[in-house]
Every structure is written in C-alpha cells, then in structure tokens.
Amino acid sequence: MACIIGELFGCTGKQEVRLGDLNFGQVKKAMANEGVAIDLGIASFRVRSKLTPVVKNFYSLYASHTLVGDDQPVDFHVKVKSSSSLRKWIYPQVEFVCDQHSPFLPLPKSQAYPVLEWGMNWCIATHCHNFLLIHSAVLAKDGKAIMFPAPPGSGKSTLTAYLANTGWQLLSDEMAVIDTNTGLVHPFSRPICLKNNSIDLVKEWFPDVVVSDVARDTNKGDVAHVKPPLSSLEGIGSPAKITAVVFPKFDASVDIEIYQLDKCTAFLSLAENGFNNNILAKDGFSALVSIAEQANNYEVNYSNMDEMVSFLDDEIENLN
Amino acid sequence: MLKKQNSGCPDINGKQWEALVFIARESGVLARVHHVLADKELLDAVPDFVLKHTNAAKMYADKQAHQVKFESALLSEIIKNDQVRDFAFMKGAAYVLSDSPVAKGRTFSDIDLLVSKSQIEDIERKLVVYGWFQDETSDYDQRYYRQWTHEIPPLRNNARGTILDLHHNILPPVSGRAPNIQLFWDKVITTSSGSQVFSKPALALHSLTHLFFQEEFSHGFRDLSDLNILFSSVEKEDDFWTDILELAIATRFETELFYAYRYCKLIFATDFPPQFVDKIGQYSPGKLRLKMLDWLFLRVLLPQHRFSDIPLLALANTIALIRGHGLKMPLHILLYHSISKLFLSINFLLTGRDGKNPPQNEEQGQ
Numbered sequence: 137m138a139c140i141i142g143e144l145f146g147c148t149g150k151q152e153v154r155l156g157d158l159n160f161g162q163v164k165k166a167m168a169n170e171g172v173a174i175d176l177g178i179a180s181f182r183v184r185s186k187l188t189p190v191v192k193n194f195y196s197l198y199a200s201h202t203l204v205g206d207d208q209p210v211d212f213h214v215k216v217k218s219s220s221s222l223r224k225w226i227y228p229q230v231e232f233v234c235d236q237h238s239p240f241l242p243l244p245k246s247q248a249y250p251v252l253e254w255g256m257n258w259c260i261a262t263h264c265h266n267f268l269l270i271h272s273a274v275l276a277k278d279g280k281a282i283m284f285p286a287p288p289g290s291g292k293s294t295l296t297a298y299l300a301n302t303g304w305q306l307l308s309d310e311m312a313v314i315d316t317n318t319g320l321v322h323p324f325s326r327p328i329c330l331k332n333n334s335i336d337l338v339k340e341w342f343p344d345v346v347v348s349d350v351a352r353d354t355n356k357g358d359v360a361h362v363k364p365p366l367s368s369l370e371g372i373g374s375p376a377k378i379t380a381v382v383f384p385k386f387d388a389s390v391d392i393e394i395y396q397l398d399k400c401t402a403f404l405s406l407a408e409n410g411f412n413n414n415i416l417a418k419d420g421f422s423a424l425v426s427i428a429e430q431a432n433n434y435e436v437n438y439s440n441m442d443e444m445v446s447f448l449d450d451e452i453e454n455l456n
Numbered sequence: 457m458l459k460k461q462n463s464g465c466p467d468i469n470g471k472q473w474e475a476l477v478f479i480a481r482e483s484g485v486l487a488r489v490h491h492v493l494a495d496k497e498l499l500d501a502v503p504d505f506v507l508k509h510t511n512a513a514k515m516y517a518d519k520q521a522h523q524v525k526f527e528s529a530l531l532s533e534i535i536k537n538d539q540v541r542d543f544a545f546m547k548g549a550a551y552v553l554s555d556s557p558v559a560k561g562r563t564f565s566d567i568d569l570l571v572s573k574s575q576i577e578d579i580e581r582k583l584v585v586y587g588w589f590q591d592e593t594s595d596y597d598q599r600y601y602r603q604w605t606h607e608i609p610p611l612r613n614n615a616r617g618t619i620l621d622l623h624h625n626i627l628p629p630v631s632g633r634a635p636n637i638q639l640f641w642d643k644v645i646t647t648s649s650g651s652q653v654f655s656k657p658a659l660a661l662h663s664l665t666h667l668f669f670q671e672e673f674s675h676g677f678r679d680l681s682d683l684n685i686l687f688s689s690v691e692k693e694d695d696f697w698t699d700i701l702e703l704a705i706a707t708r709f710e711t712e713l714f715y716a717y718r719y720c721k722l723i724f725a726t727d728f729p730p731q732f733v734d735k736i737g738q739y740s741p742g743k744l745r746l747k748m749l750d751w752l753f754l755r756v757l758l759p760q761h762r763f764s765d766i767p768l769l770a771l772a773n774t775i776a777l778i779r780g781h782g783l784k785m786p787l788h789i790l791l792y793h794s795i796s797k798l799f800l801s802i803n804f805l806l807t808g809r810d811g812k813n814p815p816q817n818e819e820q821g822q
Contacts, residue, residue, distance in 0.1 A: 209474030209505045235478060236761065265515040266508055415519045 156199030164191050171213065173204035177323050178313050179264060180204045181256060184215040185248075187230065193249040193348040197327040197363045212259045216252045218245070234259050247351045250359045253329065257310055260324075261411045267322070268314040268423045269411040274307035274321050274378075275299045277452045281321050281376035283312050283431070284384055285409040288356065291386030294334035297362055298441060299448070301342045306368035307376065316416060316423040319430070320375035325368040327361035335360045378427055379455045381406065382448070383435045392443040395435040402433035470505070475763040477509045483759040484678040486513035487561030517561045524552045527567055527618050528651055534586050535571070535579055542572045543579075544644045544652045546623070547666065550659050551682070553651040558685045566610065566619035570640070573624035580608060580622065587614045596800060600793070606634060626662050627669060631784045635707035643703070657700035660686050664716035665709050671780025673756040673773065680757050683716050684724040692729035701735055710739040719753050752776060 155163065155174065166172045171184035172194075182204075185191055204210055212234060219229040219242045229242035232255035239258055243251050261269055272285035273296040286292040293309060300306040307321060309328040314321050327348070330338055335350060335358060346363035383397075383405055397405070406424050407413055413420035432451065438444045468476075480486040490510035493499050499507065528545055535543050545553055548564040571579055588611040593601075601609050606625035612618070627634040643658035654662060660683065667679045690696045704713040717736050720726035728736075740746060755772035758764055766772075781790055803809060 207470050209470045209477070209503075211505075211509070213478070236482060263509075263512060265512040415516055417519055417522065419515075 152202045154200055154202055155195065160192075160195055163195050164188075167191050167194070171215075173206075173208075173210045174198055175202045175204050176326065178267065179211040179260060179324075180208075181259070182210040182213045183252070184213075185217065185252070187216060187218065187245075187248050189349060190216050190248050190252055193361070194252065196346050197348055197361055199346075199363070200366050200369050202369075212256075212263075214252070214255055214259065216248055216255070232258075244353075247354050247359075249348055250329070250351050250354060250361070253327065253361060256326070260311060260313075264313070265412055265415050268316050268413060268416055268420050270312040270314065270406060270413075271310065271409040271411060272312040273309050274312045274376075275304040276307055276376050277304050277449075279376060280379040280452055280455055281307060282380045282382055282448065282451070283321070283378055283427075284382050285312070285406060286384055287409070288331075290384055291334070292384055293328055293330050294337060294386070295384055295441075295444065297328050297330060297334070297338045297345075298341065299445070300328065300365055300368060301345065302445070306364050309364075311411070314378075314423060314427070315375065316419045318375065319378070319423065319426050321378050322375045323368070325364045327363055330360050330362060332357040338362060378431050380432045380434070380451050381427065382433075382451075384444070385435070385437045386439060387437040388439045390437050391440040392436065392438040392447065394447060397433040397435055399428045399433070402431075403428040405435075470503075473503055473506050477506060479759045479761045479763050481509065481513070482761040484563055484675055485561070485681055485759075486510055487517035487563065488678075488681065489561075490514045491560040514561060517563050520563050521552050521559060523616075523618070524549050524564065524567060525649075527613075527616075527620075528553055530586075531567070531569065531620070532651060534582060539575070539578075542575070542641060542644075544570045544641075544654055546570055546626075546654065546659070546662055550653040553649065554647050554653050554656075554659070556656075556659075556686065557689045558682045562682070566621050568621045568623060570623050570626070570637075573637075576608060576622055576624050580611070583611060583620075588612070588620060589614055594800070596796060605630070626665060628784050630786065630789055631669075632786065633669075633708070633783070635709070639703065639706050655699075656686070656690070657696050657703055660696075660716075661700055661703050661707070661709060661713065665712045668712045668715050669780065669783050671777045671784070673776055674760060676757045677759045680716075680719060680723060684720045684726045687716075687720060687726050687728065697729055697732040701732070710736075711741060714739040714741075715749070715753070719757055722750075722754065723757060752779070 155172065158166075163172060167184055167190075168186045169184075171182040173180060173182040183194060185194075215233040216230055217233060218224045219231055228245040230245050230248045230251055231238045231242045232240055232251050234255065239262075240251075240255070270283070270285055271287070272283045273292050274281055274283050275296065276282070284292050284295065296306065296309050306325055306328070308324040309326060311324060312321050313324045330347075335347070338345065339347060348361040350358050350360045352358050381402060387393075403424055406428060410420065410424070413424060416423070432455070436444065436447065476489075477486065480489050486509060490507075490513065493502060493510065528549055532543075544550075546568040548559075548562055549567045549569075550556075551559040551562060590609050590611055593609045597609060601607060605628040607621055607623040611620045611622065613620070625634045625637050626640065640654065640658055640662070643655045644652055645655050646652055653659065663679065663686075664683055667676065667683070670676070670679075700713065701710075704710045714736050717728060717733075718740075721728065741749065752772055752775055755766050755769055756776045758766055760766070760769065760773075785793065
C-alpha cells in the first residue's frame with residue numbers, strides 16, 4: 137500500500153505531490169492503513185483514521201498541502217480512532233492517539249474531526265521546544281508579519297479568516313512558531329478553527345471557501361475548520377520578521393479603540409499567551425523581550441471589521 | 457543503532473532515523489541521545505531531522521534539571537531544623553543534585569525524598585503550609601499507603617504542580633524485603649551545593665533495587681541506561697565496587713545487584729572491573745531460573761515501542777506485572793488488596809461513591 141503514494145512521486149516525476157493529487161478512494165485506503173504523511177513546514181504528520189468524517193474533512197481541508205515522500209522521516213504519527221469495547225457503540229466516543237498514547241480523554245464521535253486538529257496542536261505544543269510557541273495568529277503583508285495573540289473568545293479566528301481571504305498571507309491561525317536564534321516567525325499554515333457565529337459569518341463573506349462539517353456541542357460550542365488559502369502554503373519554509381503585535385478583542389459596544397502598549401505590558405501579555413516560554417527559560421524570555429522591543433504593540437477593541445483592516449493596512453504601510 | 461552511530465556509520469536511511477527518534481522518545485531517552493551524540497562529537501553526522509527532536513527534548517530536560525535544583529533547595533530549607541536532619545534525595549533528583557553524568561538529558565515525573573518514619577507525618581504537616589497538598593485519595597488508598605507501603609500518597613505543589621514522593625524506606629515493609637534503612641542513612645552525604653543525597657554506591661543500589669522490584673517497565677530501558685552510565689562513570693580501581701557489594705550483602709540485595717550487572721552487560725555491553733565480576737557471579741540464581749529471567753528481562757528492559765519489534769512483549773509485561781506485585785506484597789495481602797479494589801470499583805459503578813467525599817447524611821448530621 138505504501139507504493140501508491142510512492143508511485144505517485146515516481147510516475148508523475150513531480151518533486152511535490154499534493155494531497156489533492158490523490159483521489160478520495162486512495163486517501164481513504166491509505167488512512168486506514170499506513171496513513172497519509174503531510175508536510176506542514178515546521179513539522180510533518182502521518183495521519184491515520186478509519187472514520188469517514190475524519191478522512192473526508194482531512195482530504196478537503198489539506199488538499200493543497202504537500203505530502204512527505206515515502207522514504208522520508210515523519211515527526212509525528214497520529215490517529216483518530218473509535219474507543220474500544222462498549223463506547224464504540226453506546227454514546228460512541230473517539231480517541232486521539234499520538235504514537236502509542238492517548239493524551240486526552242475520549243470525546244463524542246461527532247467531534248472526530250476537530251479532535252484531529254486539537255491533537256495535532258497538542259503534539260506541537262508539547263514537543264517542539266526547538267521553537268518558542270505562542271498562542272497567536274500570525275498574518276503577513278508585503279513580507280511584514282503581525283502577531284495576534286489572544287485567548288479564546290476574543291474573535292481572533294474570525295479576524296484571521298477575514299484577513300487570510302482578503303490578500304493577507306496566513307502564517308498561522310493558532311500558534312506562532314518563533315525561532316529564538318533569529319527572532320523570525322515560521323509559517324505553520326493549517327485550517328482555521330471557527331466557532332459559533334463566526335462560522336456562518338465567514339461563509340457569508342466568502343461563499344467559495346472550503347469549510348469542514350460543523351461539530352456541535354463541543355466545549356467551545358459549534359466548531360468548524362476552514363481550508364487555508366493556497367497563497368499561505370506557498371510561503372511554507374519562509375520565515376518572516378514580526379513587525380507588530382496586536383491584541384484583538386471583539387467588543388460589540390465600540391467601532392474601534394486602539395491602545396498603544398508600553399513594552400513591559402506587551403511583554404507580559406505575550407508571556408501570558410506563551411505555550412512553552414517557561415520550558416525555554418532564558419532563551420524564551422529573551423525572545424519575548426526582543427519581540428516586545430522590536431515590534432509596535434497594540435491592544436485593539438473593535439466590532440467594525442473595515443476599521444480594523446484599515447488600521448492594520450496603515451500599520452503595514454508605516455512600518456519600515 | 458546507537459552503536460552504529462557511535463562508529464560514525466552514516467548508512468542509515470530516513471525511516472530508520474525516524475524509528476530511532478520514536479523509540480528514544482517513547483523510552484524517555486531522547487535528550488540522552490543528544491548528549492551521547494555531543495560527547496562523541498557526532499552532532500554533525502546525524503540528519504537535521506534527528507537533531508530537531510533531540511534538541512527539543514534536551515530543552516525540556518534542561519528545564520526539569522533546573523526545576524529540580526530549585527525545588528530541592530526549597531524543600532531542604534523547609535524540612536531541615538533541629539529535630540529533622542535525616543533526609544535524602546533519591547534517584548532522578550539525586551543524580552541532578554550530585555552532578556552525576558546520569559543527570560544529562562534525564563527527565564523526571566516526580567522528586568523522591570527519604571525521611572525518617574517517625575518524622576514523616578510532621579514533615580507532611582509542615583509541607584502543607586508551603587502549598588504541598590495531597591491529591592484527593594480515598595480512605596482505602598490512604599490505608600494502603602500508610603499501612604503497607606514505604607511511602608505516603610504523593611504530594612503536589614499547588615502553585616507549580618511538582619510532585620513529591622515522601623518515603624521512609626526503599627521498599628514496602630509488607631514485602632518482607634525492606635532493608636534496615638539505617639544502612640542507607642549511614643551512606644548519606646552532602647554535596648558541594650549543600651544537598652543531601654546517597655553516596656554513589658547507595659544511589660546505584662537503590663536505583664537497581666527499585667528497577668528489579670518494579671511491576672511496570674515502560675521506563676525500564678531508561679532506568680537500566682541510568683545504571684549503565686553510572687557504572688561506566690566509575691574507575692575500575694575505585695572503592696565504589698567493594699562498597700556497593702558490601703552494601704548489597706548487608707541489605708540482602710545481592711541478587712538484584714547481579715541482575716543489574718547481567719542486564720547492563722547483555723544490553724549495553726557495560727564494562728565491569730574483573731575483580732567485581734569475579735565476586736558477583738556467585739549471586740546468580742540457578743540456571744533454569746536465570747533462563748526464565750533472561751526471557752523476561754531481555755524483553756521488558758528493551759525500549760518498549762512497536763518499532764523495536766520485541767516478540768511476545770505483551771506477555772512479558774503481564775508476567776513482569778505479576779512478578780512485581782508478588783515481590784512487593786505477600787499473596788494473602790495481594791488477594792485482599794485486589795478483591796477490595798474490585799469491590800470498590802463495583803461500588804463506585806453502582807452508587808457513585810468513591811470513598812473520597814463524605815456521604816450525604818454525615819454532612820447533614822453536622
């Protein structure tokens with residue numbers, strides 16, 4: 137079975153094969169067996185699952201991502217599977233497995249696809265300590281990157297989805313991946329996770345985007361994932377300089393309020409959103425200080441998307 | 457594979473490097489691989505893929521070592537006073553505090569501290585003031601720990617999440633093999649940084665008895681690797697070899713010392729001084745028993761990962777589980793314990809009572 141993907145590399149003579157170059161049947165078979173190995177830039181994942189919703193959504197959302205060659209090593213082996221015994225049939229549950237372990241408690245089968253995405257986030261956050269990882273979206277324009285660190289509920293993902301589909305390059309939706317030696321942020325482009333109202337909003341704004349099935353009643357409410365635009369994948373491998381840090385917060389009571397942050401507050405807020413700055417100790421601390429010092433730092437409360445985009449465009453234009 | 461790397465042979469393919477990383481990661485020795493490569497100046501000889509992972513693991517291990525030093529300094533200050541002088545850090549924490557080569561790349565799940573049995577409850581009470589609490593345990597579990605074992609239920613620091621295991625012996629008294637702990641107290645030394653740990657022979661002996669009394673070997677390879685590094689770091693002429701043998705005889709752990717010697721030799725090709733080899737051989741179990749133990753340990757002490765392709769591993773782990781439990785508890789107590797646990801589980805399934813919260817009517821009665 138390993139040969140199907142290997143053959144594709146061989147016969148097409150292509151250096152790069154994308155997941156969408158395979159047909160659904162081939163992907164389904166591969167995922168039920170040796171898995172499909174996908175390249176995400178800073179890490180690669182071999183993904184297995186026999187569950188149709190997982191295969192279907194994975195196939196549509198990662199169609200433009202490149203596959204890893206059969207003879208190449210892969211960083212993480214992950215699987216979403218049904219729980220064994222009773223819970224396979226009664227109130228069915230699924231489990232995420234990273235290599236040989238299930239790091240989370242099982243979740244309802246209706247959440248099978250998001251479980252894969254959350255599990256992949258977990259793999260990176262708990263293992264990739266060669267980078268500083270911050271809970272943040274990162275988007276770039278004209279080669280200049282802006283970080284959007286924010287806790288859940290701030291509307292960050294809606295903003296991310298909007299920007300990514302209106303000419304900004306998506307480097308990451310959830311996790312800023314920063315090299316502490318260079319201070320640059322690396323692309324880590326994956327489907328954007330939307331919750332509740334923003335799912336319909338994004339579908340309304342961009343009717344052509346590819347959206348996964350909606351998983352209901354998760355602990356974050358309704359959850360769906362949106363395929364990242366092709367332009368974001370073309371940037372894989374090219375890191376960018378962080379020129380601004382914007383802490384966004386959706387607030388229905390204001391059009392837009394922009395606060396410039398002093399370096400100290402910016403540093404503390406960044407640190408609060410860090411996944412592994414405590415593990416990177418001195419290197420992590422120094423990297424966060426550098427970001428706070430080199431970037432312009434803002435807190436923005438807004439409900440008017442046009443005003444927000446206008447502010448961001450101005451910021452990019454004024455940055456040198 | 458490590459041996460292949462060590463000889464500088466680069467003819468390993470991508471999938472094999474992947475397997476190496478996965479196996480090392482699962483066994484908890486990924487950071488240690490980084491140090492081995494660095495010591496042998498082979499960091500440039502391995503692909504970036506491997507370095508990426510070993511480096512990340514090293515970052516995590518470095519952070520833990522740092523944290524252990526911080527925690528043990530704090531704990532030493534809290535515990536030490538006129539009444540309490542007897543305490544010693546053991547195993548992982550002790551390796552770090554004594555700057556042992558074993559500490560390089562080592563990760564830990566908790567800090568092990570030996571204290572005097574008569575003082576354990578006082579110390580426990582004092583630690584509460586500094587934020588060290590027990591996780592909720594049932595009455596049964598409390599009795600299990602305090603009556604039968606050599607430790608109290610683990611304490612967790614509520615601010616930092618660090619877990620502390622307080623022991624008053626190195627094996628459960630109920631096993632019948634718990635040594636006269638004074639023999640270990642006599643071997644406590646103070647390191648140059650002021651921490652109290654076992655001397656090298658006592659540290660090694662404790663670690664190896666801990667390993668060979670285990671019921672669960674997911675860290676078996678890592679623990680044996682610790683011993684390999686420890687033994688390899690001692691000069692052949694050092695008093696260590698006579699000291700460890702003397703201590704093993706006094707504490708009746710000669711057989712376990714023999715196992716450590718045998719399996720380090722078979723799995724890591726550890727070099728032992730001839731005078732030690734001459735003396736340890738007499739503590740080997742009989743031929744048949746040794747054959748059975750080889751079958752068992754040459755499975756469970758290998759890195760337990762599906763890429764290692766160890767035949768009948770699941771069976772070996774089950775046998776090891778039974779052996780470990782059997783060593784630590786006499787059969788009648790083990791049976792009582794197993795049946796009690798079964799009953800408590802059924803009770804919980806049917807009534808929701810887990811023995812941790814007071815029943816409703818007692819609360820109302822107050």
